[in-house]
Amino acid sequence: MTVASSDPRDSALVRAARGQSVDHTPVWFMRQAGRSLPEYRKVREGVPMLQSCRTPELVTEITLQPVRRHKVDAAIFFSDIVVPLAAAGIDLDIVPGTGPVVASPVRSRADVDALPELDPSQIDDIATSVGMLTAELGGTPLIGFAGAPFTLASYLVEGGPSKNHEHTKAMMYGDPEAWNALCAKLARISSTFLKVQVQAGASAIQLFDSWVGALSRVDYLTYVQPHSAAVLSALGELDVPRIHFGVGTGELLPAMGEAGADVVGVDFRIPLDEAARRVGPTYALQGNLDPALLFAPWEPLRDKVIEILDAGLGARGHIFNLGHGVLPTTDPDMLTRVVELVHEHSAR
Ligand code: 1CP
Numbered sequence: 590m591t592v593a594s595s596d597p598r599d600s601a602l603v604r605a606a607r608g609q610s611v612d613h614t615p616v617w618f619m620r621q622a623g624r625s626l627p628e629y630r631k632v633r634e635g636v637p638m639l640q641s642c643r644t645p646e647l648v649t650e651i652t653l654q655p656v657r658r659h660k661v662d663a664a665i666f667f668s669d670i671v672v673p674l675a676a677a678g679i680d681l682d683i684v685p686g687t688g689p690v691v692a693s694p695v696r697s698r699a700d701v702d703a704l705p706e707l708d709p710s711q712i713d714d715i716a717t718s719v720g721m722l723t724a725e726l727g728g729t730p731l732i733g734f735a736g737a738p739f740t741l742a743s744y745l746v747e748g749g750p751s752k753n754h755e756h757t758k759a760m761m762y763g764d765p766e767a768w769n770a771l772c773a774k775l776a777r778i779s780s781t782f783l784k785v786q787v788q789a790g791a792s793a794i795q796l797f798d799s800w801v802g803a804l805s806r807v808d809y810l811t812y813v814q815p816h817s818a819a820v821l822s823a824l825g826e827l828d829v830p831r832i833h834f835g836v837g838t839g840e841l842l843p844a845m846g847e848a849g850a851d852v853v854g855v856d857f858r859i860p861l862d863e864a865a866r867r868v869g870p871t872y873a874l875q876g877n878l879d880p881a882l883l884f885a886p887w888e889p890l891r892d893k894v895i896e897i898l899d900a901g902l903g904a905r906g907h908i909f910n911l912g913h914g915v916l917p918t919t920d921p922d923m924l925t926r927v928v929e930l931v932h933e934h935s936a937r
Contacts, residue, residue, distance in 0.1 A: 594728055595727050595728040596728060597723075597726070597727075597728055597729065597730035597731070597792040598730075598792060599728070600615070600662065600663070600728060600729065600730045600792070601613055601614070601615035601662050602615040602617070602662050602663045602730050602732075602792075602793060602908060603730055603792055603793055603829075603830055604906075605873060605906040605907060605908050606793060606830035606832065606851050606852045606873050606906060606908065607830055607851065607873070607906065608851075608873055608905040608906045609906070610937075611906075611937070612936065612937055613931075613932050613935045613936050613937065614898055614901065614907055614908070614909050614931055614932075614935035615662035615663065615908050615909065616661055616662055616908070616909035616910065616927070616928050616931040616932070617661040617662055617663040617664075617665065617732070617908070617910060618655070618659075618661065618910060618911050618914075618915050618924060619665070619834075619910060619911055619913060619914040619915065620914030620915040621655035621659065621661060621665060621915060621924070622651045622652060622654055622655050622665065622667050623914075623915065623917065624917035625915050625916070625917055625918070625919040625920075625921050625924070626654055626655065626658065626921055627921075628654050628658075629651055629654055632647060632650055632651060633647075633651075637682075637683075638669065638683040638685070639669075639672065639675055639682065639683055641667075642667065642668045642669055642672045643672070643676075643714050644714075645714055645717045645718040645721055646721075647667075648666070648667045648668065648718040648721075648722070649718060649721045649722050649725065651667040652664050652665070652666060652667040652718075652722055652731075653722070653725060653726075655924075656726070656729060658921065658925065659921070659924050659925045659928045660925070660928055660929075660932075661928055662729070662730075663729065663730045663731070663732050663793070664722065664726055664729060664730070664731045664732065665731075665732045665734065665795070666718070666719065666722070666731060666732065666733050666734060666786060666791065668715070668734070669683060669689070670689075670734075670735065670736030670740065670741060670744075670797055671683065671689040671736070671741070671744060672715075672782070673707050673712065673735065673778050673779065673781065673782035674741065674745070674778065676707060676711045676712050676715075677704075677705045677706065677707040677708075677711065677778055678705045679691070679704065679705065679745070680692035680693065681744075687749065687750065688744075688749065688750045689744045689749060689750070690748065690749045691744060691745055691748045691749065693748075694745065694746060694747065694748035694756070695742075695745040695746050695771065696746065696756065696760070697764075697767065698764065698766065698767040698770065701767050701770045701771045701774065702770070704745075704771070704774055706774070706777060706778070707777070707778040707781045707782070708781075709781055709784070709785050712781075712782065712785050715782070715785050715786065715789070716785050716786075716788070716789040717789075719731065719733070719785075719786050719789035719790050719791055720789050720790060722790075723789070723790035723791075730791075730792035730793055731790065731791045731792055731793075732791065732792070732793045732794065732795055732832070733783055733786030733787055733791030733793070733794045733795075733829075734783075734786075734794060734795040734796070734797060735779035735780075735782045735783045735794070735796055735797070735820065736775075736779060736796075736797050736798075736799075737779065737796050737797060737798035737801065737813075737816075737817045737820065737833075737835075738771075738772035738773075738775040738776050738779065738813065738816040738817060738820065739757075739772070739798055739800065739801045739804070739812075739813045739816070739817070740797060740798050740799050740800045740801065740835075741775045741778075741779065742757055742768075742771055742772055742775055743757045743800050745771070745775075746760055746771075751800075753803075754800065754803050758803075761808075761812050765812070768812060769812075769816075772812075772813070772816035773816065773819070775816070776816045776817075776819040776820045776823070777823075779796070779820045780819070780820045780823035780824065783796075783820070783823075783824060784823070784824065784827065787824065787827045787829050788827070791829065792829060793829050793830045793831075793832065794824070794829055794830075794831055794832065795831075795832040795833070795834060795854070796817065796820060796821060796831065796832070796833045796834070796850070797834055797835075798813075798817060798833065798834065798835040798838075798845070799834070799835055799836050799913075800835070800836065801813060801835040801838060801841065801845075802835050802836050802837025802838045802839075802841065802856075803837070804841070805840070806840050806841055806844060809841050809844055810844055814844055814845075814847070814848050817833070817845075817848040817849075818847075818848045818849050821833070821848060821849030821850065822849055830851040830852060831849060831850045831851050831852070832850065832851070832852040832853075832854055832875055832908070833845045833846070833848060833849075833850035833852070833853055833854060834853075834854025834875065835854070835856075836856045836912075836913055837856060837858060838855075838856065839856075839858055839859040839864075839867075842855065842859075842864055842867045842868050843867055843868050843869070846868050846871065846872040850872060851872065851873060852872060852873040852874065852875050852906070852908060853868050853872045853873075853874055853875070854874075854875045854876060854910070855874055855875065855876035855877040855912065856876065856877060856912035856913055857876070857877050857878065857879035857880075857911075857912030857913070858912070859877075860900055861874055861876060861877055861897055861900035861901050861903075861904065861907070862900040862903045864876070864877070864904075865900075865901075865903040865904040865905075866903075868904075870905055871905065872904075872905060873904055873905045873906030873907065873908065874901060874904040874905075874906070874907055874908070875907075875908040875909075875910050876897070876909075876910050876911070876912055877897060877910070877911070877912040878893060878894060878897055878909075878910070878911050878912060878927070879893075879911070879912050880911045880912065880913055880914065880915055880916050880919070881916070883915075883916070883919045883920070883923045883924065883927070884916075884919070884920075887926070890923070890927070891930060894909075894927055894930050894931060894934070895930075895934055897909065898931065898934050898935050909931045909935075
């Protein structure tokens with residue numbers, strides 16, 4: 590029997606990410622903080638999203654809410670992938686019910702060249718929030734995160750959320766030099782955002798390339814992987830496990846690992862044992878319960894959680910999660926029950 594340690598580097602999450610033995614499978618949920626929690630809706634009342642993300646007391650409270658309620662094995666820093674872009678001075682907002690909206694979409698080389706860089710001094714509040722959080726969290730690890738260049742580029746080029754990413758792909762194929770300059774800039778901004786979080790005490794990071802499943806493997810390798818690799822390698826000597834996630838990425842899983850990840854995030858479209866075969870023994874996996882299953886009766890939900898835990902045993906390490914974020918109308922009690930089941934069923 591292992592004695593619970595108060596060092597997050599010995600936590601189940603960090604150990605599983607490194608492929609080390611664990612006494613239970615760690616579990617957390619993408620978007621675990623947010624609209625599914627009444628306590629979240631209460632503290633966010635009347636405070637715009639970007640302002641919430643830049644207010645350390647609020648960031649700390651919101652980040653801790655799901656840890657207290659669900660007893661998950663990790664906290665994820667409450668922020669958004671566009672926060673560092675706004676901090677650098679790009680004119681954008683997070684519009685309720687829509688998501689990030691950019692005032693002037695980036696469509697040309699001149700637009701790319703006019704984008705600012707991010708200086709770490711512009712996000713001192715992020716370091717403050719992380720410091721306050723790690724002081725409260727004790728042995729529970731804090732996951733820092735950033736958006737990967739492709740997904741950030743999609744918001745900037747389209748001007749907001751997009752289904753088809755048509756302007757983004759038009760730049761990628763039509764003006765590769767502008768595309769590479771844009772992604773190189775975004776890679777620098779995201780690595781600064783990540784480094785600030787890790788230097789302030791985050792114990793792991795997740796690089797979200799949510800929309801990269803829109804690309805073929807060859808295009809991913811040509812236009813995207815080098816830039817994501819630049820973000821992950823910029824962490825350099827900072828010794829934290831790196832999780833890399835996207836939606837609809839069944840064909841990209843090995844390539845996303847090779848971008849420099851320790852853990853490859855898997856959505857719900859591919860079984861975890863098949864994902865393990867695809868990535869091989871080098872990478873741990875994170876995933877992959879369909880968030881819509883949280884609306885189903887307990888019996889099929891329970892069966893699926895157990896199936897995923899069993900399939901995860903074939904991977905180098907397994908972190909239980911959803912295949913994408915918690916849906917806003919999810920009953921939070923179902924999340925708590927899933928955490929209990931994961932802990933019970935996986936206890937070694
Ligand atoms: O008004 C509100 O309450 C805003 C809703 C909201 C929240 C709670 C947004 C707008 N972002 C967030 C928080 C957030 N965003 C977190 C932290 C909390 C947690 O996980 O518990 C994280 C990690 C993100 C990252 C993020 N933002 C991603 C990557 C993760 C993913 O879901 O794939 C993406 C794609 C975004 C963009 C974004 N921000 C907000 C929305 C609604 C969206 C998606 C819009 C779209 O469909 O394109």
